Amino acid sequence: DAGVIQSPRHEVTEMGQEVTLRCKPISGHNSLFWYRQTMMRGLELLIYFNNNVPIDDSGMPEDRFSAKMPNASFSTLKIQPSEPRDSAVYFCASSFYASGNTGELFFGEGSRLTVL
């Protein structure tokens, strides 16, 4: 398996523009997570899906952020409009979760976003 695949790896955009980040989880995994990582705050969970259904989006900073998972093999994180404070590395991770197991996370390589 190729692992979790994210695109783009790097994105530089101007304030106010729409940004869409994409993720393909590992086949067979039923949970998908979007994280944001910064030096000051570390890894922060934005939202996670179980069986394509959003379970907890309490980490989404504000209404400018939205995430979708239309099927088991694809998810997007959208920021509209983007702001300089959104600059960070965004990670997608997937896992197989079943009752009683802890589901180690498999991360993608991340999308480094710079908003000017």
Next chain:
Amino acid sequence: SQKIEQNSEALNIQEGKTATLTCNYTNYSPAYLQWYRQDPGRGPVFLLLIRENEKEKRKERLKVTFDTTLKQSLFHITASQPADSATYLCALDAGNNRKLIWGLGTSLAVNP
């Protein structure tokens, strides 16, 4: 509030020595704790998981301990190698909702 602390200063050790990294937490009773490795420009990679009822877990040159009384986990790398140089992250489960709470990580440099 829940808080996780890892050594904020980078750890520099000589090749062959044992590296020990610390993860302390407060105001929380996690059912398990995970350790991940992160290389520059890459995503975190899972290393080990230890449950609250386990005192110690080993995997090759890695050893993790979990002391729920001290609210601390120690992560050891024995016979360290330059290839072990990376940032190591600890993460605690946040209860029954699959969330993990992450430390900021400790940077380890193993000098040849």
